[in-house]
Amino acid sequence: MHQNVKIRNALAQGGGILRLAPTWVPRSFCLPGRRLKLHPDDYYAYGGQRGGIDERWFSSTTPANNGPLTTRNEGISHLVAEAEELIPFTEVVAELGPELLGEPLWQKYRGWPVFAKFFDNLGPLPHHIHHREEHARLVGQHGKPESYFFPTQLNPHRGRFPYTFFGIEPGTSRAQIRQCLADFNKGDNKITNYSRAYRLEPGTGWDVPPGLLHAPGSLCTYEPQFSSDVFSMYQSLVDDQIVPEELLWKDCPPEKIGDLDYLLELIDWELNLDPDVLSHRFMRPRPVRPEAEMQSEGYSEHLICYRSTLFSARELTVLPGRTAQVRNDGPYGFIMVQGHGTCNGLPIETPAQIRFGQLTRDEYFVSAAAARAGLNLCNGSDTEPLVMLKHFGPTLPA
Numbered sequence: 001m002h003q004n005v006k007i008r009n010a011l012a013q014g015g016g017i018l019r020l021a022p023t024w025v026p027r028s029f030c031l032p033g034r035r036l037k038l039h040p041d042d043y044y045a046y047g048g049q050r051g052g053i054d055e056r057w058f059s060s061t062t063p064a065n066n067g068p069l070t071t072r073n074e075g076i077s078h079l080v081a082e083a084e085e086l087i088p089f090t091e092v093v094a095e096l097g098p099e100l101l102g103e104p105l106w107q108k109y110r111g112w113p114v115f116a117k118f119f120d121n122l123g124p125l126p127h128h129i130h131h132r133e134e135h136a137r138l139v140g141q142h143g144k145p146e147s148y149f150f151p152t153q154l155n156p157h158r159g160r161f162p163y164t165f166f167g168i169e170p171g172t173s174r175a176q177i178r179q180c181l182a183d184f185n186k187g188d189n190k191i192t193n194y195s196r197a198y199r200l201e202p203g204t205g206w207d208v209p210p211g212l213l214h215a216p217g218s219l220c221t222y223e224p225q226f227s228s229d230v231f232s233m234y235q236s237l238v239d240d241q242i243v244p245e246e247l248l249w250k251d252c253p254p255e256k257i258g259d260l261d262y263l264l265e266l267i268d269w270e271l272n273l274d275p276d277v278l279s280h281r282f283m284r285p286r287p288v289r290p291e292a293e294m295q296s297e298g299y300s301e302h303l304i305c306y307r308s309t310l311f312s313a314r315e316l317t318v319l320p321g322r323t324a325q326v327r328n329d330g331p332y333g334f335i336m337v338q339g340h341g342t343c344n345g346l347p348i349e350t351p352a353q354i355r356f357g358q359l360t361r362d363e364y365f366v367s368a369a370a371a372r373a374g375l376n377l378c379n380g381s382d383t384e385p386l387v388m389l390k391h392f393g394p395t396l397p398a
Contacts, residue, residue: 059077167214
């Protein structure tokens with residue numbers, strides 16, 4: 001059977017809903033927080049030289065950029081087709097096009113331009129930056145806006161440092177930041193001396209536009225973002241670990257490597273020196289409809305990432321013992337974080353533990369047509385909520 005037939009059969013059999021396999025991504029510069037529900041023996045399944053698995057990617061057509069040891073299709077999601085055959089989601093999107101994504105999104109992007117992930121670090125990440133579009137294009141990538149949400153279900157412990165640095169303290173000069181970059185190989189370059197840390201609160205989130213320096217803290221984080229894996233690390237020592245200098249110059253054009261002024265150019269200075277980061281970047285969940293009205297229909301849905309026009313995310317809860325009809329305007333992926341039940345008759349469940357390479361029924365992608373028609377979500381428990389996180393693409397006219 002040809003691949004395109006298998007893809008179309010899967011779409012038809014799922015009624016416009018596609019089952020996806022877990023996608024695990026290691027990072028050599030991180031220590032896993034061990035909250036991804038991966039089996040304890042499997043966090044180094046890629047080998048010790050690759051580092052531990054501290055990320056799981058969702059609805060991804062974006063390859064992970066992990067250096068020369070990166071494996072084939074690393075970071076790419078896979079459709080679970082008939083007989084549990086795995087087909088790269090890149091091929092699925094290419095085959096189905098507007099049938100999966102809807103005509104407006106397909107016409108503008110010719111692909112699925114976002115993905116989401118859980119990242120799960122025991123300690124903080126270095127103060128780093130994601131390039132804006134004009135700089136990312138120089139290395140063949142897109143700019144990378146992203147958002148954070150901290151699911152309560154995935155944070156039974158808060159790790160070593162549940163605080164995130166954002167931006168640059170107002171009054172800091174470019175010369176001071178330039179000196180930190182010049183001191184990168186002298187141990188601790190102390191760049192976070194010029195930033196401010198905010199305590200992270202489960203059940204809330206933050207918006208992180210490209211060009212904003214940030215040092216994520218140690219909560220397990222749900223992160224919808226635009227399709228890119230572009231970054232440069234500006235902090236040389238974090239959590240008593242040295243950051244390799246190659247990560248400072250990652251995703252810089254070859255002719256710019258060694259040019260400290262180019263690193264300063266990557267910084268959006270107006271954004272970083274914002275004196276009111278909290279009110280401009282912090283996000284508390286917002287109900288999509290009046291709460292009492294939703295609960296009378298068996299569910300509750302909240303916007304959790306809503307400051308970007310390039311992606312958004314929602315948390316959907318179906319009440320114990322209830323069934324709910326939920327409609328959305330565009331395609332989206334979802335990941336289960338609590339409970340079990342059915343989605344248009346398909347089984348959905350939240351595993352307690354996953355082996356590396358094991359298939360699950362906790363991740364799906366919903367086509368534009370199925371989203372508009374609405375999902376029939378049935379909570380299989382009379383005591384526990386059914387909770388999913390939903391990641392959407394750009395806001396576009398219908």
